[in-house]
Amino acid sequence: MAVPKKRTSASKKRIRKNFWKKEGYWAALKAFSLAKSLSTGNSKSFCVQQKKKLSNKT
Template identity: 50%
Template sequence: MAVPKKRTSKAKSRSRKSNWTQKAVHKSKKAISLGKSIISGNNESFIYINETAQDNNT
């Protein structure tokens, strides 16, 4: 017969939710930073091929 499990405390569930949101915040900050570096042309660790610039030159 099925037995109900014990309830998870609010502190534990809030902690898990906080970790989940902080991961998303960290990823979004990295994505914004990468986008800014691509736009400014200061990117060194990311290879970006601008196809529109190549199409205009040919």
Template identity: 60%
Template sequence: MAVPKKRTSKSKKNSRLANWTRKADLEAKKALALAKSLLTGNQTSLISKIDLENFSKLN
């Protein structure tokens, strides 16, 4: 016969939610920083198709 599981405490639920929110916030900040660097042309962490074409011409 099925037995109901124990209830998750509020603190555990809030802790998990805060962790999820913090991770999402960090990824959003990374995406915004990358977008800003692409607009200014100072990107160092992204290799675009244009960069690869210029690289192949050099070799």
């Protein structure tokens, strides 16, 4: 027969929630860092095709 589970305490729930939020924070920080390095051209771990500039010398 099904028995209801015990209630999770508020502090335990808060700890788990903060841990979950922290994971998202670090993922966003890494993504921002990668985007910054790509925009400046300093990326060493990510290959991107560079657009060739057309020279208009006449």
